[in-house]
Amino acid sequence: MNLLSGDPPRGRALQAILVLVILALVLAPFLFPGAKALNVAAKTCVMILLVASYDLLLGYTGIVSFAHVMFFGVGAYGVGLALYGLGAGWGALVVGLICAAALSLALALAIGLFSLRVQSIFFAMVTLAVAYAFNVLASQLSWLTGGEDGRSFKVPEVLQPGFRLVEGRVFGVAINGKILTYYFVLVVVAAAFLVLLRVVNSPFGRVLQAIRENPFRAEALGYRTVFHRTLATCISALGATLAGALSALWLRYVGPDTALSFSIQVDVLVMVVVGGMGSLYGAILGAALFVFAESYLQDAMGALSRLTADASLPLLPALFHPDRWLLWLGFAFVLAVYFAPTGIVGALKADEAKAN
Amino acid sequence: MSALDAGAALPRRGPDILPALTPLAVALIAAPFIGSLSTFVTLTAAGLAMGMLIFTMASGLTLVFGMMDVLNFGHGAFIALGAYAATLVLLPLASWSASDSLGLNLAVFVLAIVVAALICGVFGWVFERLIVKPVYGQHLKQILATIGGSIIAEQLLYAVFGPAQIPLALPKTFEGSFVFGQAAIEKYRLLATCIGLIVFAGEMLVLNRTRIGLLIRAGVENREMVEALGYRVDRLFVAVFMAGSALGGLGGAMMALYRGQVHATIGGEFLVLCFIVIIIGGLGSVGGSFVASILVALIANYAGFLAPKLALVSNILAMVAVLLWRPRGLYPVSGR
Numbered sequence: 239m240n241l242l243s244g245d246p247p248r249g250r251a252l253q254a255i256l257v258l259v260i261l262a263l264v265l266a267p268f269l270f271p272g273a274k275a276l277n278v279a280a281k282t283c284v285m286i287l288l289v290a291s292y293d294l295l296l297g298y299t300g301i302v303s304f305a306h307v308m309f310f311g312v313g314a315y316g317v318g319l320a321l322y323g324l325g326a327g328w329g330a331l332v333v334g335l336i337c338a339a340a341l342s343l344a345l346a347l348a349i350g351l352f353s354l355r356v357q358s359i360f361f362a363m364v365t366l367a368v369a370y371a372f373n374v375l376a377s378q379l380s381w382l383t384g385g386e387d388g389r390s391f392k393v394p395e396v397l398q399p400g401f402r403l404v405e406g407r408v409f410g411v412a413i414n415g416k417i418l419t420y421y422f423v424l425v426v427v428a429a430a431f432l433v434l435l436r437v438v439n440s441p442f443g444r445v446l447q448a449i450r451e452n453p454f455r456a457e458a459l460g461y462r463t464v465f466h467r468t469l470a471t472c473i474s475a476l477g478a479t480l481a482g483a484l485s486a487l488w489l490r491y492v493g494p495d496t497a498l499s500f501s502i503q504v505d506v507l508v509m510v511v512v513g514g515m516g517s518l519y520g521a522i523l524g525a526a527l528f529v530f531a532e533s534y535l536q537d538a539m540g541a542l543s544r545l546t547a548d549a550s551l552p553l554l555p556a557l558f559h560p561d562r563w564l565l566w567l568g569f570a571f572v573l574a575v576y577f578a579p580t581g582i583v584g585a586l587k588a589d590e591a592k593a594n
Numbered sequence: 595m596s597a598l599d600a601g602a603a604l605p606r607r608g609p610d611i612l613p614a615l616t617p618l619a620v621a622l623i624a625a626p627f628i629g630s631l632s633t634f635v636t637l638t639a640a641g642l643a644m645g646m647l648i649f650t651m652a653s654g655l656t657l658v659f660g661m662m663d664v665l666n667f668g669h670g671a672f673i674a675l676g677a678y679a680a681t682l683v684l685l686p687l688a689s690w691s692a693s694d695s696l697g698l699n700l701a702v703f704v705l706a707i708v709v710a711a712l713i714c715g716v717f718g719w720v721f722e723r724l725i726v727k728p729v730y731g732q733h734l735k736q737i738l739a740t741i742g743g744s745i746i747a748e749q750l751l752y753a754v755f756g757p758a759q760i761p762l763a764l765p766k767t768f769e770g771s772f773v774f775g776q777a778a779i780e781k782y783r784l785l786a787t788c789i790g791l792i793v794f795a796g797e798m799l800v801l802n803r804t805r806i807g808l809l810i811r812a813g814v815e816n817r818e819m820v821e822a823l824g825y826r827v828d829r830l831f832v833a834v835f836m837a838g839s840a841l842g843g844l845g846g847a848m849m850a851l852y853r854g855q856v857h858a859t860i861g862g863e864f865l866v867l868c869f870i871v872i873i874i875g876g877l878g879s880v881g882g883s884f885v886a887s888i889l890v891a892l893i894a895n896y897a898g899f900l901a902p903k904l905a906l907v908s909n910i911l912a913m914v915a916v917l918l919w920r921p922r923g924l925y926p927v928s929g930r
Contacts, residue, residue: 366866500862
C-alpha cells in the first residue's frame, strides 16, 4: 500500500487488467520470444512513463502542453549524443542524463513562467510553437545532432546484444544484453511511475487538482497557481526526459523521427485520453492498448482491407488500409473526449460502482 | 453635468498606430545590413506576399477565436483540404492553365480558389456541428476535440487523395517574374498580395460596416441580449466558423499553388505559423493578425538572407520580443 502511495487501482476489472498487463510486461522476454514482441514491450514501457508524466499536466493540472515530446527528445538526444561523443560508458550515460535534465528544467521553467500567467489556451499555443522550432533546430544543426539521419551509438557493454550474463539458457531464452536492457528500462519506468504516483497523491498533487477544478478558488485559498503549475510542468518535463533517455538507450539510435516528431505528441495525447485523464493507471492501459494496436491492429486492418477490396466496395479498402489505423484511433479519441472523459479507467470504475 | 455630457467630454483616443509601424521599423533596421537596394526590394516584396498568404490562413483562425472563443486546432486540416480541393479544379482543367490566354489562366485560378473556399466552408459547417458544438465554453475539451477532428480529417485526406505528393502547376501567365532594374518580383507573389489585400478589406468592411458585422460584434459582447432581441446568434456563429474555414482553405490553395505541390503535412506546418501570428497580433484581432503576418514574414525573409541559421527560430524570437513589449499581443481585444 505504501508503495502505491495509498492510491491502489479501484475496481476488480481494472485490477485484473492491470495485473495482466504488468505480468505480460515483466515476463515478456520469456512469454513472447522474438525481436518484435520485445520491441513492443519496451516501447510500451517507455510510453507508460511518457504518458504518465503527461497525465500529471493534462489530467491532474488541466494544462494542455504540446512540448512534452520536446522534453522526450531532449532526454533522447542528451543520452544519445553523450554516448556518441564520450564513448560507451556508464559515466557518459550519467553525464548525458544530467545535462538533458538540466536543459529540460531550464526550458520548462522558461516556458512556464513566460506563458502560464495567462490563459491555459495561450500555453498550448506557445508550447506548440516552441516544440516546432526545437524540432526544426534539431534537424538543421547536423554537426551536433546528425540532422535528419540522427545518430547511432554504442551503449555500455553490459547492455549490448552480444553480452551474455549467464552461459546457456534460462527457460529456453538466452540472457543477453538486449534482455538486460529491457529489464533496466522496465525497472526505471516502474520506479519513476511510483514516484509520479507519490507526487499526485501528495498535498502538492491535491493542490494541482484544485487548480484544475477551479483556479480562482485555489488562488483565493492562498495557493500560488503560477508556482504550482510551473512546478508541475517541470516535474512532468523531467519524467519525459527520463522516458526519452530510456527510449534512446533501447533503440541505440536517436533521430528526429523517433525522438521529436509531432506525431509522437499526438500519440501521447490519444493514449492519455483513451486510457483515462486524471488517473495514472490510465497511462498503463492507454499506452499498452495504443502500442499493441499500432503493432498488431495493422495486420487485422490489412486483412479487412483486402476483404472489402475483394467485395469491390468503394472507399472502404482505402479506409481500412493498414496505414490508416490512426483514423480509427482518432474516432476513438473524439468519442472518448465527449462521452468518456475519464477513459477506460473511468468506464471500468463506473461498471464497478453500478455492480455494487 | 448629465451622463450624456460626461460621455461626450471623454477624450477620444486616437488610433493606436505604433504596432502598425513595426513592419516598417523592421524593414528600416534591416535595410543597412542588406546593403544592396535591389536585394532589399526583392526580399521585401517577397516578404509582403508571403505575409498576405499567411494572413489569409491566420485570419480565419483569429476570426473564429475572436467571435466564438473557440481555438480551432483543426484549422490545419482546412488548410490542407483547401490545397487538395484546388487540385480538383486545376488537374482536370490543366489545359486552361497551360494555355497562353490570360483570361483562361485567371479563370482557372479564381475557380480553383473559390472551389477550395466553398468546399472548406461546407466541411467547416460539418466540423462545427459534429466536433465543436458539443464543447462550447470548455477550452480544454475544445483543444482535445479539435485535435481529434484534425487527426481524422488528415487521415481521411490520405485515404481519399492517397499519401503521395500531388504536383500542381501554376497557370502559365503567373509563372516567372517582373524585373525592375536589378530587383525581381515574382508575378504570383503580386497576385497573392492582391488577394490578401482583398480578403483584409472584405473582412474589415463586413465586420465594421454591415449589419451582419454589427450583429456578430454585438453577439460577442453580449450573446444573451442579442438573442433576446430575436436574432439567431448560433446561426451567425456557424456562419463565422464556415467563413473561417473557407479562409483557411483559400490560403491553403494559394500556398499549395505557390509551392507547386500538395501534401497533407502543409496543414500542421502552417497551423504553427498561424498560431504565432495570432499570438503576436493579439488573439481575436483581425487587424492585429494582418500586421503580425507581415511582420513575421518580413523578419523571416530578412533573417533568412542575413543569418540563415537564425531564421529557423526567428518566428519564436519575434513572438517573445513582441510579448515582452505588449504581453497581450499588438492589438489586444478587450475581454479576452
